[in-house]
Amino acid sequence: MVGENLGEDTNVLILGGEVAPTRKIIEFTGKSGGNYNMMVHPRAARGRRSEKGESVLVRTGDRLFAEVLKTMQQKADVASLNVNINNVKKTSGGDIFIRLKGKGQAQTLKNAIKNKMEEVSVTTRNRGTVFSVIDLDPAVTSEEVKAAVEKQTGLAGLVEIKLIRNTKFGGQMCLLSVPNNKAGKLRELGTIKMGWSACRARERIVPLRCYKCLEYGHSLTSCKGEDRSKQCLNCGGLNHRAQECKAVSKCMACKVDGHRMDTMKCPEYRKLVLEKKD
Numbered sequence: 001m002v003g004e005n006l007g008e009d010t011n012v013l014i015l016g017g018e019v020a021p022t023r024k025i026i027e028f029t030g031k032s033g034g035n036y037n038m039m040v041h042p043r044a045a046r047g048r049r050s051e052k053g054e055s056v057l058v059r060t061g062d063r064l065f066a067e068v069l070k071t072m073q074q075k076a077d078v079a080s081l082n083v084n085i086n087n088v089k090k091t092s093g094g095d096i097f098i099r100l101k102g103k104g105q106a107q108t109l110k111n112a113i114k115n116k117m118e119e120v121s122v123t124t125r126n127r128g129t130v131f132s133v134i135d136l137d138p139a140v141t142s143e144e145v146k147a148a149v150e151k152q153t154g155l156a157g158l159v160e161i162k163l164i165r166n167t168k169f170g171g172q173m174c175l176l177s178v179p180n181n182k183a184g185k186l187r188e189l190g191t192i193k194m195g196w197s198a199c200r201a202r203e204r205i206v207p208l209r210c211y212k213c214l215e216y217g218h219s220l221t222s223c224k225g226e227d228r229s230k231q232c233l234n235c236g237g238l239n240h241r242a243q244e245c246k247a248v249s250k251c252m253a254c255k256v257d258g259h260r261m262d263t264m265k266c267p268e269y270r271k272l273v274l275e276k277k278d
């Protein structure tokens with residue numbers, strides 16, 4: 001998400017009792033569920049983008065942006081969650097992009113939205129450093145990984161498990177993120193002891209990704225590519241997400257079948273990762 005700009009869409013600012021004085025508020029558009037909705041000038045909002053920010057992306061799918069936003073505001077009671085929302089934007093793909101202030105808030109908000117709205121797909125983005133932990137045994141849970149990493153690195157409360165899944169070798173692997181300025185601790189350690197095994201933890205280098213054309217190496221602001229934000233990352237098809245896609249992989253960057261554009265199998269992607277490594 002680094003350096004990403006979501007375009008010139010008008011921003012909808014939701015204030016949970018907190019007013020941001022630097023913003024130029026140009027229109028008050030109503031009150032919903034204890035939140036005041038206002039339109040702000042896009043430029044005023046842009047200056048406030050925080051490098052430390054976390055964010056949540058809500059995919060609207062076939063539904064209308066305004067409709068999903070309204071349902072979300074009604075169902076997920078932000079005031080009771082104790083999260084600080086900086087702003088809510090509409091992406092060029094029509095999805096909802098929520099920027100937050102403070103650690104761990106994206107996860108809290110994501111969980112709240114997921115619990116109340118099973119029909120939408122919600123992902124969190126933060127600016128942490130992502131590590132993959134491999135060689136995990138098949139019975140270990142994400143809570144156990146989190147506890148072990150926090151204990152062995154001394155980063156209590158700072159480890160966020162992003163996913164844990166089975167590997168084709170009969171074990172599990174996990175992706176987790178730690179704050180950028182604390183990543184050194186885990187990098188130094190290199191392995192995490194989990195029961196009988198020592199599990200390797202490697203930093204995962206993810207190149208800058210454009211959310212419009214889905215290609216890597218540039219951001220939305222400088223994108224000259226086509227708008228693929230509604231397309232499946234695996235096959236390029238519409239109306240489904242890559243997670244549920246069973247079609248043959250088709251790389252939209254290389255225009256060939258056989259690999260996804262977000263894996264090391266893609267020569268374009270691999271090149272960017274290797275460039276970033278050294």
Ligand SMILES: [Zn+2]
Nearest residue numbers: 210213223225
């Ligand atoms: Zn692009």
Ligand SMILES: [Zn+2]
Nearest residue numbers: 232235237245
């Ligand atoms: Zn697909």
Ligand SMILES: [Zn+2]
Nearest residue numbers: 251254266267
């Ligand atoms: Zn490729």
